Amino acid sequence: MTALNTIPAYSRPLISHLSKLGIHSVPALLLHLPLRYIDETHITAVRDLRVGESAQLEGEIVHAELSYKPRKALIARLEDASGQLTLRFLHFYPSQIAALKVGNKLRVYGEVRSGFFGYEMVHPSCKAVGETTLVAETLTPVYPTVAGLTQASLRKAIALAFKQNVSAETLPAHVYQALNLPSLASSLQALHNPAAGADLSALANKSTPHWRRLAFDELLAQQLSMRKHYARRRRVDAPQFPPSKQLVSALLKGLPFALTQAQQKVALEIERDLSLAHPMQRLLQGDVGSGKTIVACMAALQAIESGWQVALMAPTEILAEQHYQKMQGWLAPLAIEIAWLTGSQLKKERDLALQAISSGRAQLVLGTHALFQEAVQFKQLGLAIIDEQHRFGVQQRLALRQKGQPEPHQLMMSATPIPRTLSMSYYADLDVSVIDELPPGRTPIVTKLVSDARRDEILQRVRESCAQGHQAYWVCPLIEESEALQLVTAQDTYALMQAIFPELSIGLLHGRLKPAEKQAVMTEFSAGRIQLLVATTVVEVGVDVANANLMVIEHAERMGLSQLHQLRGRVGRGAAKSTCILLYQKKLSDLASARLKAIYESNDGFAIAQADLNLRGPGEFLGLRQSGVPMLKIADLNRDADLLLHAKKLADNLLKDCPSAVEQHLNLWLGAADEWVKV
């Protein structure tokens, strides 16, 4: 890498500004691509302006004033041969007042609006013109920048980078030519200095061949780095667990159901991984209710039978507790010792658990993120299972992995199915198993969209359903701004429901309850002694009560798609027909109605996840912004799905045949982007 501080032409302040952008080398500077472009290649006449478009004009200032009402503003009128345009500044410097004096000739660029006196521009950029000022020959790039670094200095810095003659190309020509992509050098030229007349909209939506080349390279870098992680893992040691001879078959014998085909398939994949000498990192995907827990339990028994410990981590206490109940039921007959850890435990109880874990007496350890705290020492952790993995950050998953020596196997489970493009890119370092079938005997859930105005009918519906011996959930609205307010809403709803349904036994479940209280409510609900459960979105994750077959979600328009799908998955777990009613308040935003439409039209977790991804983009979808996984800056998984396929294939080929190209490519891209973390 050619470091900028070895090139005298880059001044110290410039280098310091660039480093704030994460740019330290010439190639990194070349990869600092424009956010957008402006067209200063021609001059538009006032007569030809169009509202909403950006344009460059040239003319003379014919009027200028400082106005103080309604607020301080600098207002000027610019005149050309065809008409006049108002220029308006709400913040300005004395130098701007001077520049906008009557009689001055200016060239301005900005977005055209319709103002009180005809066309106007707010805060246009202005340049004085002399007789000889030329128009730009290429479109003007606008770059991401930091305070103190002007666009002009950035452009100069990049122009200088082009002069350093570093070869940016990392791929053999036949490789990119076969994909109909241009060379990297010509792509960088074209993106930093697009020719006049280049298609602005194709540039803006990154569909030009040059943008595609960059998107491809970025995807390739991502694939290469993920595949390298993957390969590295294959060289690390892990304990080997031969397939279980007794415990798993004893477990299966005791179950009231047979595994589905899909469960058998993924169980085999996991069984095989655990018998190998390097750590498994497998993501087990399966829609809500597809039966992931039993598969995890089988994996646990394989490790336990070999004499190793297993940790199972869940994101909420309710869910951890529920796993505990379920595992007790399954494993107590097999005389497996289970320990239990949460943040809110009494000290005495906790110390006992910690002791059981460190002595190795506890074979299976269940809990929340309390599991990876420092005090928790396993005797020998062989397998870490993480339920609802998308609820945990990368760091938390790593922390659990570090609890074992050698590195334990890892099984991650997720009910938020990950669309294929995402699992191919962000999860390319994991192996993925999919349960693509629900256990038999489930009746599909009927989803209804009902305006809040018809709330009375819905209340009637709840009454009837409970009278028939079923149970129902009433989910309170999500209040993003304030958890306190959310609590108040839940309590109010609870009081209201008690007033409306004096004949029903009603429970309240929210995040602020003490764990023991939560557990008491859940036990009552599971046992059928609570008929109507008023709850916040804490019931979203994992709660499993088969007799509950009606769910009403208030203000469904405020909730995310995956969240709605998860919530809805709490019903439809038994044989009875289930209904989920989404109450919404008019008037819906476009995004909210797109979400409600998607959830109404599909019960298929994958289709919903895809819709969610389309609506929110990968960062929000995966919660990557918090989790520290690198984001794609250029490529878009939807737009560039074809490139992703090619990048994946090429990555495999290069790793096999051309290690030097791999190194070059990763050097360029990982060196360029500070934020590609090493997981």
Ligand code: ADP
């Ligand atoms: P999830 O994949 O959402 O975690 P669970 O593991 O909680 O789903 O399973 C949902 C319910 O289905 C549980 O009550 C579980 O015992 C039951 N179940 C799992 N596998 C089967 C099966 N093959 N046949 C019938 N019921 C099953």
Ligand code: MG
């Ligand atoms: Mg589950």
